Amino acid sequence: MPFDVAAQRPKLLFLLQGVACFAAVVLLILLALHRGPARRRGAAFLLLAPALLLLTAGLLLPGLQTLALSFTDSTGTAWAGLDNYVWMFTDPGALTALRNTLVWVVLVPLLVTAVGLLYAAAVAHSRFRALALSVVLMPMAVSFVGAGLVWRFVYAYRPAEAEQIGLLNRLVVAFGGEPRQWLVDSPWNVLFLVVAAVWTQTGFAAVLLTGAIRAVPRELVEAARLDGASPRQVFRRITVPSIRPTLLVVVLAEVVGTFKAFDIVKTMTAGQFGTEVVAHAMYDQAFRYGETGRGAALAVLLFVLVAPVVAYQVRAQRSAR
Template structure:
């Protein structure tokens, strides 16, 4: 394919002007900083360096957040002010209440399961001969995107009618054991649990690595003193290990809670939110971009932001206490 220089010339000129403007801006910043009085240099230096980041954050986060909040009080076509009607729909209509219930189930189960599986695995493989290999295996799913994991597990749960060759691993095991194939992703409410399994499979490696590092940070003097006092394995875990790694456990729980609230990819890929599996992010996308209900989609987005904010504040406070 030949490159049409004449057609692309205006774009190249614009690109060149953009680069020149950026370099000129950087040069002007350095010049101002160099000639500023010594007492004002530190504050001026911070202000100039922070200004681009603040500007970009305002454009990328603040302005969309304000616009989304305003849209949440408008009708689907954004032409009529409807007040709190969209929020009323969220807490009164059965389909919206089902979405909120599913999200609650995800937020309760996923952090607990991920943290429990990661902690159990970290304790079991700690200081074993094949620790590095074991951690690598459990961490491998983290390298797969949520969409990729959803496609993989969709094949695991795949269903074909009785008498046909099963391509789904789970249904093939059921058939081998003499049972009938099941439509795993179409049977509420268990289908939500099967989707949660995918999330736990992906995130357990993250929890394992974080908690394993915390376990290795426990002073050996404390461990040896507990053993000399006659502490058994269970007492060691609940009275020494768990209290010592509490900050790491909190980090994992908080991180998983935030990630679960924003969950979209797995549900969208595997069920599309059908069969009573929808969550807030999926329903927000469907209303805003598929059904033309911009106001309802915006209301769900605002509600999601409200849910995430307290968790973030809690984590920030924990970090400040740790410092």
């Protein structure tokens, strides 16, 4: 279908008008600060005003609208009270999504941090550190959708009499086993999705933790070695306590990201076979099944779960300063 310039012209003009208005507001604020004396609080408020306006229009108002929709029926117009929240904690499908999300939130941050820490400890002082980190960072260059497709082929299943195209089943058959439908067998299929998520995120943890390990004062390490500490004791009692703030940042970032897990589930199983998570269930309810109220209620639940983690992260960063 050819691109219709005439049909898109009103949208482009509307976009340009919005950008022009925003630029004009910023320019007026800068001119006001430049020409007239301003107190520190007034100047700060004026400089923050454009960002606050965008946050209000793009985050606060939609959030309040979502909260209001969570108390309505499937059409988003009639009042339903707490029915959507009761459904969330009584419906078997919704409970499965909650359970799987809990599994993700527990396993993914722990595995990503553990694997990233071990990898960082192995390469932090190596001559080939740059190459090693480049290798582990390669999965992060792939989108979550791409990672899901890659691992879907890894877990691909064919009948026993057919040639296996999935890497895992090829290995199983090569060692005399029978091919399995890895993404169908519940509850193990949830763990196989977790493996894909860990594969994509380990590089993030490894890079941050490598920098933290290299920043540990050499004097502490040398002093521990002179006192007779083994490499394992040095790692456990010197290195890990010294990089605790970075470990906390990695864990909290992974927790927040895991709550929003969607792409890998969508591309690998589409939430079928007992692999549903809250973020994917929210999408299905709101856009696939037309249950606007239920989708909004799941969105509110995600916000309630993520907000304390973000607040704790902000508080920890302020305390570190």
